[in-house]
Structures are given as C-alpha cells and as structure tokens.
Amino acid sequence: MxxxxxxxxxxxxxxxxxxxxxxxxxxxxxxxxxxxxxxxxxxxxxxxxxxxxxxxxxxxxxxxxxxxxxxxxxxxxxxxxxxxxxxxxxxxxxxxxxxxxxxxxxxxxxxxxTEEADLSFLGATSVVSRGELQPPYLVVDLGGGSTELVLGGDGVTAPATQVQAAFSMNIGSVRMTERHLRHDPPTEEEIAEAIADVDEHIDEAFRTVPAGKARTIIGVSGTVTTMSALVLGLKEYDHRRVDGARFAMKDAYEIDDRFLRMTRDERRQYKTIHPGRIDVVGGGAIVWSRVLAKVSQAAAEDHGGVLDSYVASEHGLLDGIVLDYGRRLLAARR
Incomplete structure (x- = not known):
C-alpha cells in the first residue's frame, strides 16, 4: 500500500x-x-x-x-x-x-x-491547531484579480474545516489599480470610486456568505502578508514573523491608508514590499480594509461580538492545491 x-x-x-x-x-x-x-x-x-x-x-x-x-x-x-x-x-x-x-x-x-475558494480554505486551515483559533473561520484570499470569501463550520454543528459558504468577487489588487487608481498617487476621487466598487462587490458576496458569523478572520495572499509585515514595521519581509501572527484591525487600517496614498517612489523605499507589488499594493489595501471593516460590522450585527483583529497566513491556495491533489492521488493508489 x-x-x-x-x-x-x-x-x-x-x-x-x-x-x-x-x-x-x-x-x-x-x-x-x-x-x-x-x-x-x-x-x-x-x-x-x-x-x-x-x-x-x-x-x-x-x-x-x-x-x-x-x-x-x-x-x-x-x-x-x-x-x-x-x-x-x-x-x-x-x-x-x-x-x-x-x-x-x-x-x-x-x-x-468556487473551487478556488474551497482550495484556499483547505490550505489556510490545514495548519490551524485545534483550539488555537475560534471557529467559524472566514478565510479571505485577496488576489490580483479576484478575492475569495470562505466561511467554515462552527466546530459543533459542522466541522470547523468544512466549507459552509463561499463567494468569489472580481476585485483584487491589480484589477482595482488598473480600473480606478490611475494617478500616482491616486486622487481622492479615484479612491472614493474604488471604495464604492469594492463595497458593492462585498455586499453582493455577503448575500451568499454570512460573514457576520465569523469569529476568526484568516487573511492569505501577498497583499495581506505584505501589509501585515508593514504593520510590524519590518525592514525586510520575514515570513516567520508574519505567518500565524494576529493583528489589530485599527493598525491595518492605518497602514493601508498610508501606503495607498504614497507615490510609487515612496513605496520603493520599503524593502518589505516585493518590487512586483509596488504599483498595485494600494489597490489591494483598499480591498483588504473594506473587507475587514464590513466583516467587523456584520459580526456586531449578527451576534453582537467584537471582531477587531485578523490572523495573517502564508498558507492558502497553493497549499490547498498540493494537499488536495496529494490526497486524491493517495486514495487512487490504495
């Protein structure tokens, strides 16, 4: 065998x-x-x-x-x-x-x-130790062209690692930058347009995903980990400091807003940001801040809870692809 x-x-x-x-x-x-x-x-x-x-x-x-x-x-x-x-x-x-x-x-x-969302959730939750984070988990995979919201079970009526609802939004760091943030730095009008666009997509997603039920937000992808490293004040990116760390939303909002309004040349002074993200990190920051704010508001309305932090993870879609494929190959060979 x-x-x-x-x-x-x-x-x-x-x-x-x-x-x-x-x-x-x-x-x-x-x-x-x-x-x-x-x-x-x-x-x-x-x-x-x-x-x-x-x-x-x-x-x-x-x-x-x-x-x-x-x-x-x-x-x-x-x-x-x-x-x-x-x-x-x-x-x-x-x-x-x-x-x-x-x-x-x-x-x-x-x-x-939908499959991208499922695999991202599998990857993000594959390294969650039992009892370490409170379910239900909401995994947010913020990519360049799309952002997936995936809600798991509560750990009682459904396993915490089982997907209960998912939605893929056509918003991401590259798409928002190319669509709205045309100046360097972006104008207030461009920022307002981007926020309105992002909010519309999130509202649509929430009609499918009851995000307010979440007790823990797990953010994956380069935008989330990059902005989290900036919250930590790292001079260079260090995945060991970022992966699994918890961050206050208020700190994320401040960093997201500051780097959104920087010029690209100003961002280049920060070695924490991969050179390939310099021009699009502002678009990603808008998506990330709006998702955090909307989920926090939904949680307060749903169960009166205070959801004011998130966990950054280096584990997402790629981990899910490998783990799922490996498991299927194993099952076929037994």
Whole structure:
C-alpha cells in the first residue's frame, strides 16, 4: 500500500505564479521545495482588454521554464497547474494553455472561483491547531484579480474545516489599480470610486456568505502578508514573523491608508514590499480594509461580538492545491 506521494502544485494568478513540491501522507504536507514565487503580472490589462498581452505571456513562459528546471531535479508523482482569475477572463487563454503545456507537459486547469475558494480554505486551515483559533473561520484570499470569501463550520454543528459558504468577487489588487487608481498617487476621487466598487462587490458576496458569523478572520495572499509585515514595521519581509501572527484591525487600517496614498517612489523605499507589488499594493489595501471593516460590522450585527483583529497566513491556495491533489492521488493508489 502506498503511504505517501510526492506532488507539485503551481498556482498561476493575476499577479504572480508559485511552485511548491511536497510529500503528502496521512499527516499532511511535508515540504521538499518550499514556495517559489515569481511576479509575472499575467493579468496585465486583462480587465480592460479581456486578452493576455504578449509580454505578459512571455513573462509567464519564462517563469514556467524556470519551474521546469526545478521539477527536473525532483521525482514527482504528479503535477497540477491551476490558473485563476485572469485566465478565466482572457479570451485568448488557449494560447496561454498551449504555451504552458509545451513547457511543462501539463495543461493548466482553469478553475472556477468556487473551487478556488474551497482550495484556499483547505490550505489556510490545514495548519490551524485545534483550539488555537475560534471557529467559524472566514478565510479571505485577496488576489490580483479576484478575492475569495470562505466561511467554515462552527466546530459543533459542522466541522470547523468544512466549507459552509463561499463567494468569489472580481476585485483584487491589480484589477482595482488598473480600473480606478490611475494617478500616482491616486486622487481622492479615484479612491472614493474604488471604495464604492469594492463595497458593492462585498455586499453582493455577503448575500451568499454570512460573514457576520465569523469569529476568526484568516487573511492569505501577498497583499495581506505584505501589509501585515508593514504593520510590524519590518525592514525586510520575514515570513516567520508574519505567518500565524494576529493583528489589530485599527493598525491595518492605518497602514493601508498610508501606503495607498504614497507615490510609487515612496513605496520603493520599503524593502518589505516585493518590487512586483509596488504599483498595485494600494489597490489591494483598499480591498483588504473594506473587507475587514464590513466583516467587523456584520459580526456586531449578527451576534453582537467584537471582531477587531485578523490572523495573517502564508498558507492558502497553493497549499490547498498540493494537499488536495496529494490526497486524491493517495486514495487512487490504495
């Protein structure tokens, strides 16, 4: 009987592409190659043109070729390549899929927002110790093109790690920046337009996801972890300081607002921010602040609770892809 498999997962989003190789067994994931991230901005102008730009495709192909080199040095039982928001929206996605398949030998799976939400929740909650955080958990996966809200069970009537409701919103750091924040720094009118756009999407999501029932917010993705590192005042990004740490919402609001109103040159002085996020971190900050504020308000209205903090996590969609794929391969081989 096979008791473990070695699998690789690739998560290709609107702003970045990530690779992870892990051994998966009954106890979970054991990293062989921890996350490798490259910012390729595949979703460049997709919100406006509904097509991948040639230079964006070239950047994605270059990253895929690099990943192929890494994979050649490891025996893996399977590779799953998942593409999300930008690829869902691109009319020429076949060109992208053909190019990736020629480089890596697997065709990208363009998953719907609902599956993206489920996998993000699986990844985020896979490292939550029992009793460490109070359920229900609301996982917020804030990407470049979309943001997923996923609510789990209460741990009594339904397992805390079981998804109860999910919704994928077409708002993210890249999409909001390209759609609204056209000046450097953005004008107050542009910021107001972006907030109104984000709020409309959140209100729609709340009709599907009863976010007010949440007792713990878990934020995943580069925007959340970057802004959290800035709250800590880190001079350089340190995942060990950020992963699993709890942050007060009031501190997040202050940092989000300050960096939203900075020029790009001012942001470049902060090594905490990945160079590939310099121009879009403001758009992500708006989404993050509005989600926190709206969930906090909903919690007060739903159960009179005070929800004034969140937990940042390095574990999200990519972890969910690897863990889910590994478990399915294990089940098939038993």
């Amino acid at each position: 096979v008791d473990s498999v070695t699998v690789a997962g690739i998560d290709c989003g609107t702003n970045s592409i990530r690779l992870k190789i892990s051994r998966v067994d009954a106890d979970g994931m054991h990293d062989i190659v921890p996350r490798i991230l490259r910012v390729v901005r595949l979703g460049q102008d997709v919100d406006k043109t509904h097509r991948f730009a040639d230079d964006a495709l070239d950047r994605a192909y270059a990253a895929a070729a690099e990943f192929a080199g890494v994979l050649s040095r490891h025996h893996v039982d399977g590779l799953r390549f998942v593409a999300t928001s930008a690829t869902r929206d691109a009319q020429n996605r076949d060109t992208f899929e053909d190019g990736i398949e020629s480089i890596l030998g697997v065709r990208p799976e363009v998953i719907p927002g």
